[in-house]
Amino acid sequence: MPIIVKEYTWRQTPSTLNIRIPLNPVNREKVDLFTTDSYIKAHYSPFIFEIFLLHDVDNDKSKCVVKDDEIVFDLMKREELEWETLEKELTKPEKMQLKQEILEKCQKKAQEESEERRIRKSQMNRFTVQQAMEIDSKQHSLMDSRRDEQRKVAMDALEEWRVNADKKGELKL
Numbered sequence: 001m002p003i004i005v006k007e008y009t010w011r012q013t014p015s016t017l018n019i020r021i022p023l024n025p026v027n028r029e030k031v032d033l034f035t036t037d038s039y040i041k042a043h044y045s046p047f048i049f050e051i052f053l054l055h056d057v058d059n060d061k062s063k064c065v066v067k068d069d070e071i072v073f074d075l076m077k078r079e080e081l082e083w084e085t086l087e088k089e090l091t092k093p094e095k096m097q098l099k100q101e102i103l104e105k106c107q108k109k110a111q112e113e114s115e116e117r118r119i120r121k122s123q124m125n126r127f128t129v130q131q132a133m134e135i136d137s138k139q140h141s142l143m144d145s146r147r148d149e150q151r152k153v154a155m156d157a158l159e160e161w162r163v164n165a166d167k168k169g170e171l172k173l
Helices: 092-168
Strands: 007-014 016-022 032-035 039-044 048-051 057-066 071-079
Touching: 032 057, 039 092
Parallel strands: none
Antiparallel strands: 007 016, 016 071, 032 039, 039 048, 057 071
16 A cells, blocks of 8 residues: 655745655655646655646646655746645545546547557658659659650761761662
8 A cells, every 4th residue: 555645845936836745765767756737746655745736737837856865846827926824725535536537538649649649650751752753753754754855866877877877878768
């Protein structure tokens, strides 16, 4: 059973939040982080830190740094206002329900992003094939024009020889 981390510090400015969580000796690569606009979880066995933020933050502009002795979250507030507390007052069932909703929302977002990446990759592959076909077509056109030019030069030389041979009376059919 995980040990819930209750010892952390936080401070705020009008636009940012800073949360520092002490990190007991653990390999930094073994810290599992999950963040959304309204929820933060850090798990490093056997410890777990979990918090439902009072207000939303901008998860895309925020950052987290895992140091040897602590985890530091620098969160960007969506609205510039003073928070009375860091965490919402929720009952255990409310937390479970909210966590489930957050997980479902994140899974849906991850699926949409995966589908968008798949579509972009398909479009890039199609574009690459079209470009290769255009290059190939240009090369074929260039080779055809060179071949036609060489054929014309050869035919002109042959015709000139035939005309000269006719004039000399050397050509007998």
